[in-house]
Amino acid sequence: MLVDITRTLNSNIYTYPGDPKFSLKTICDINSAGFNVSQISMGSHCGTHVDAPKHFFGDLNGISDINLNTLCGKAFIADVSSLKNVDRNFLNGLNFSLFDIFILKTKNKDIFLTLNGAQELISKKIKAVGTECFDIEDEKITGFSVHKTLLKAQVPIIEGLKLDGIKSGIYKFYCFPLKVENCDGAPARAAVEM
Numbered sequence: 001m002l003v004d005i006t007r008t009l010n011s012n013i014y015t016y017p018g019d020p021k022f023s024l025k026t027i028c029d030i031n032s033a034g035f036n037v038s039q040i041s042m043g044s045h046c047g048t049h050v051d052a053p054k055h056f057f058g059d060l061n062g063i064s065d066i067n068l069n070t071l072c073g074k075a076f077i078a079d080v081s082s083l084k085n086v087d088r089n090f091l092n093g094l095n096f097s098l099f100d101i102f103i104l105k106t107k108n109k110d111i112f113l114t115l116n117g118a119q120e121l122i123s124k125k126i127k128a129v130g131t132e133c134f135d136i137e138d139e140k141i142t143g144f145s146v147h148k149t150l151l152k153a154q155v156p157i158i159e160g161l162k163l164d165g166i167k168s169g170i171y172k173f174y175c176f177p178l179k180v181e182n183c184d185g186a187p188a189r190a191a192v193e194m
Contacts, residue, residue: 002191002193002194003166003192003193004162004189004190005048005162005190005191005192006047006048006161006162006188006189006191007047007048007160007161007162008047009040009046009047009187010022010024011023013046013047014134015042015043015045016043016134016135019043019045019046020041020042020043020046021042022040022042022046022047023040023041023042024039024041025038025039025041027039042187044063044180044183044184044185044186044187045159045184045185046187047160047187048158048159048160048161048187048188048190049158049160049177049185049187049188050063050066050071050157050158050175050177050185050188051147051151051158051159051184051185052066052151052156052183052184052185053151053152053154054182054185055147055151055184055185056147056148056151056152057148057151057152060152060154062180062182062183062184063178063186064179064182064183065182066156066177068176070127070128070156071101071156071175071176071177071188072172072173072174072175073099073100073101073127073128073172073173074098074099074100074101074170074172075102075103075130075170075171075172075192076094076098076099076102076103076169076170077103077105077163077166077167077168077170077171077192078094078102078103078104078105078168079105079107079167080105080106080111081105081106081107081111083111084111085111085112085114085117086104086111086112086113086114087113087116087117088116088120090117091117091121091124092120096126098170100125100127101126101127101128101130102121102126102128102129103129103130103131103132103158103163103173104130104131104132105132105163105166106131106133107132108132108133109133110133110138111133112133112135112136112137112146113129113131113136113146114137114142114146115142115145115146115149118145118146118149118150119149121150121155122149122150122153122155126155127155128155128156128157128158129155129156129157129158130158130159130161130175130190131158131159131160132160132161132162132163134160136150136157136159158175158188158190161190171192171193171194172193173190173192173193174191174192175189175190175191176188176189176190
């Protein structure tokens with residue numbers, strides 16, 4: 001059974017400061033036109049979304065170039081809600097032979113991946129990294145170094161997952177971002193198999 005771990009897009013969805021807010025506007029309605037058509041407006045990093053390497057590197061892959069196999073696989077969802085940050089010391093205790101995607105379950109607390117944590121994940125050949133937070137790092141401290149390190153290594157970042165009711169463990173994980181040509185990121189639908 002698939003369990004949806006995507007945040008619902010609506011006018012209340014968190015957006016990064018300065019990014020366009022989500023809006024949904026009816027263009028045609030069933031009463032006047034016989035059918036409904038809506039206009040959706042949002043930024044490329046709205047709600048549950050995937051950051052592509054192009055987010056920080058103009059000459060690297062956009063979201064449409066990411067192989068979907070990179071975003072699907074065996075994911076370890078680690079409940080890190082009791083930690084301040086996720087660093088190399090925490091990661092050293094994990095058996096990376098059991099999974100190829102790593103996801104932080106933060107219970108919506110500001111718990112971030114550190115630079116040495118990102119470097120450790122790359123050294124372990126993790127193919128994608130995800131988080132329940134809307135940001136993988138605290139840019140005030142890191143200056144986007146975690147994003148840049150992961151994305152330069154072609155490791156996409158999945159942000160804004162909704163992990164209520166999902167326990168720590170290994171799951172089959174699926175994530176499908178919108179295929180927007182040459183874009184820096186895109187909203188996505190994500191699920192785990194129970």
